Amino acid sequence: MSQDEANLEARLEGQAAFEPPESFVEQANVSDPGIYDEFEENWPDCWERAADLLSWDEPYDTVLEDDDAPFYEWFTGGELNASYNCLDRHVEDGAKNRAAIKWEGELGETRTYTYGELLNEVEAFAATLRDLGVEEDDVVTLYMPMIPELPIAMLACARIGAPHSVVFAGFSADALATRMNSADSEYLVTCDGYYRRGDALDHIEKANEGLADVDHDVSDVVVVDRLGDALEHSLADNQCDYDELVEANAGASVEPVSRDAEDMLFLMYTSGTTGKPKGVKHTTGGYLAYTAWTSHSVLDIEPEDTYWCSADIGWITGHSYIVYGPLALGTTTVMYEGTPDYPEKDRLWEIVEKNSVDIFYTAPTAIRAFMKWGSQYPEEYDLSSLRLLGTVGEPINPRAWKWYYKHIGDEACPIVDTWWQTETGGMMITTLPGINTMKPGSAGPPLPGIDAQVVDANGDEIGAGEAGYVTVQNPWPGMLRTLYNNDERFISEYWAEYSDEETDEWVYFPEDGAKLDEDGYITILGRVDDVINVSGHRLGTMEIESAVVGVEGVAEAAVVGGDHDVKGEAVYVYAIPEDDYDGDDELQERAVEAVLDSIGPIAKPEDVIFTPELPKTRSGKIMRRLLEDIASGNELGNTSTLRNPDVVDDIAEQVGEN
Numbered sequence: 001m002s003q004d005e006a007n008l009e010a011r012l013e014g015q016a017a018f019e020p021p022e023s024f025v026e027q028a029n030v031s032d033p034g035i036y037d038e039f040e041e042n043w044p045d046c047w048e049r050a051a052d053l054l055s056w057d058e059p060y061d062t063v064l065e066d067d068d069a070p071f072y073e074w075f076t077g078g079e080l081n082a083s084y085n086c087l088d089r090h091v092e093d094g095a096k097n098r099a100a101i102k103w104e105g106e107l108g109e110t111r112t113y114t115y116g117e118l119l120n121e122v123e124a125f126a127a128t129l130r131d132l133g134v135e136e137d138d139v140v141t142l143y144m145p146m147i148p149e150l151p152i153a154m155l156a157c158a159r160i161g162a163p164h165s166v167v168f169a170g171f172s173a174d175a176l177a178t179r180m181n182s183a184d185s186e187y188l189v190t191c192d193g194y195y196r197r198g199d200a201l202d203h204i205e206k207a208n209e210g211l212a213d214v215d216h217d218v219s220d221v222v223v224v225d226r227l228g229d230a231l232e233h234s235l236a237d238n239q240c241d242y243d244e245l246v247e248a249n250a251g252a253s254v255e256p257v258s259r260d261a262e263d264m265l266f267l268m269y270t271s272g273t274t275g276k277p278k279g280v281k282h283t284t285g286g287y288l289a290y291t292a293w294t295s296h297s298v299l300d301i302e303p304e305d306t307y308w309c310s311a312d313i314g315w316i317t318g319h320s321y322i323v324y325g326p327l328a329l330g331t332t333t334v335m336y337e338g339t340p341d342y343p344e345k346d347r348l349w350e351i352v353e354k355n356s357v358d359i360f361y362t363a364p365t366a367i368r369a370f371m372k373w374g375s376q377y378p379e380e381y382d383l384s385s386l387r388l389l390g391t392v393g394e395p396i397n398p399r400a401w402k403w404y405y406k407h408i409g410d411e412a413c414p415i416v417d418t419w420w421q422t423e424t425g426g427m428m429i430t431t432l433p434g435i436n437t438m439k440p441g442s443a444g445p446p447l448p449g450i451d452a453q454v455v456d457a458n459g460d461e462i463g464a465g466e467a468g469y470v471t472v473q474n475p476w477p478g479m480l481r482t483l484y485n486n487d488e489r490f491i492s493e494y495w496a497e498y499s500d501e502e503t504d505e506w507v508y509f510p511e512d513g514a515k516l517d518e519d520g521y522i523t524i525l526g527r528v529d530d531v532i533n534v535s536g537h538r539l540g541t542m543e544i545e546s547a548v549v550g551v552e553g554v555a556e557a558a559v560v561g562g563d564h565d566v567k568g569e570a571v572y573v574y575a576i577p578e579d580d581y582d583g584d585d586e587l588q589e590r591a592v593e594a595v596l597d598s599i600g601p602i603a604k605p606e607d608v609i610f611t612p613e614l615p616k617t618r619s620g621k622i623m624r625r626l627l628e629d630i631a632s633g634n635e636l637g638n639t640s641t642l643r644n645p646d647v648v649d650d651i652a653e654q655v656g657e658n
């Protein structure tokens with residue numbers, strides 16, 4: 001490192017606050033600080049500003065309907081179609097030849113769809129879905145990796161009013177079956193396989209395995225041929241080839257179906273405290289308005305931009321900020337199939353340079369990996385097209401924030417650290433890049449119109465410098481409407497903690513801890529439930545536990561998250577073997593297999609530790625905090641309240657050995 005660089009590092013290291021660059025502010029979509037008061041004073045009518053970003057077939061009568069809280073309704077009486085809003089209207093406005101999706105495969109092949117081409121393809125596939133018998137309100141499951149046919153299928157579903165349920169391609173066959181069963185979904189779109197680090201991965205085999213466990217009839221399965229000759233597979237009787245079907249419908253015209261604002265746009269399953277994933281329901285009007293609004297105000301997206309979010313569409317980030325938000329605004333959205341380190345660790349920067357990406361949105365876990373690989377990779381490329389950077393999914397430590405700021409943004413791009421959830425539909429707590437001071441490590445204030453408050457265990461607002469729990473005290477258009485077929489669980493999961501039913505005051509509880517500072521900035525501390533965050537992905541420890549306990553030879557198991565320098569958290573399994581078993585390598589392997597089978601490689605345990613006992617309180621509760629500390633290598637606190645304090649040293653010793 002040169003002296004200049006060393007000085008720069010030292011200066012950044014000591015700096016706790018950063019102002020948005022003047023050049024950014026001058027061109028920002030939102031730069032008037034008055035927007036906070038304006039939204040507060042006009043709430044809930046302020047949300048018309050979001051709805052105004054869309055084209056409505058029928059204007060709405062009411063902005064917010066709260067008669068049946070917390071089953072809120074937004075923009076009631078309004079009708080619209082999401083696919084029309086993401087495609088047709090841009091084509092009608094003269095953007096037919098603008099790139100909508102720029103896709104890059106892992107092997108380096110590229111495909112660009114203009115808005116005109118994307119519309120044609122979506123109509124052809126919408127016609128196909130209809131041919132197969134898909135009707136309005138039928139749930140179509142999409143089990144696909146990052147190939148263009150995934151957003152095409154989503155928009156085709158939206159066009160005919162069939163909600164989609166996208167299942168992340170990395171999830172296991174079991175996970176697919178659970179989700180199809182829960183949603184009663186009779187249609188599946190999948191593909192033969194895809195590339196990972198240069199290898200052709202078989203995907204259809206996993207899909208078929210999952211289908212075997214679906215407990216109702218699945219009428220039709222559409223299979224995209226991604227791999228051509230690289231993978232041999234034959235289609236079953238009810239399986240059809242995507243290309244053949246779409247070709248037969250080439251040139252078809254499918255009128256977008258007018259949907260009520262409150263009609264379901266999609267379902268997205270996410271993990272919770274209990275073993276069963278929750279089907280989060282998002283609607284057409286509120287969700288689309290909210291993702292368009294936050295794409296405009298936070299991501300500063302303009303139609304002329306090339307925008308890239310490196311998430312997977314199989315998660316909410318990809319739904320909201322690769323597909324719906326950016327396309328609703330008519331911009332060019334980039335999609336990359338593969339991993340950031342294939343063939344080299346410079347892959348992402350090559351894509352930024354080649355496409356002159358203006359806005360880049362990624363996860364802290366990726367940034368920590370870039371940091372570890374070193375700044376020589378981004379330095380090889382011209383990243384000067386970048387104007388704004390974003391992060392999402394987990395807390396970002398100030399060191400990673402500053403590395404991103406300097407080595408990717410060249411100290412010229414604001415960074416938005418956006419806190420939100422599958423359930424919130426879009427961003428909730430973040431700075432507005434054209435307005436607010438940035439504080440590395442702190443997400444920022446709640447967005448205009450979002451009444452997020454940090455409270456204590458009694459629900460009272462805490463003061464500056466204190467820590468408590470995040471709550472949202474008013475509804476917002478992008479919020480989930482319920483859990484699919486489970487209104488009761490919707491209430492008990494999100495509204496039971498702090499609401500007062502008698503006075504009809506409803507408070508949303510996202511189950512995150514947070515700190516508040518003197519400027520009202522919120523620093524997210526992480527989940528306070530039994531959910532862990534591995535590489536920005538949410539995993540339920542109970543789901544993993546039930547997989548491990550299902551293994552023959554395992555008597556009891558506890559799963560916790562331990563600190564990990566790249567993943568943020570990693571999965572640690574502590575298990576008691578049954579009497580006739582040893583916690584040997586074989587049992588360990590079977591435990592890992594069980595987790596892979598029930599969830600997928602993202603949940604792969606970092607370590608499986610067998611122990612004759614688990615640390616328990618006198619009342620018999622497993623002391624998870626202690627297991628977390630052991631996994632993280634933290635100093636262990638007082639263990640005297642345990643029924644079996646001796647076991648702690650035994651376990652810690654084993655972890656040290658592995």
Ligand code: WT7
Binds near residue numbers: 270395419422533536
């Ligand atoms: C959980 C939601 C938001 C889309 C991706 C994850 C954590 C999310 C941040 C952030 C600190 C964050 C929270 C939240 N989280 N963004 N900027 N800073 N933590 O969606 O799978 O629904 O997970 O991710 O703990 O509750 P998700």
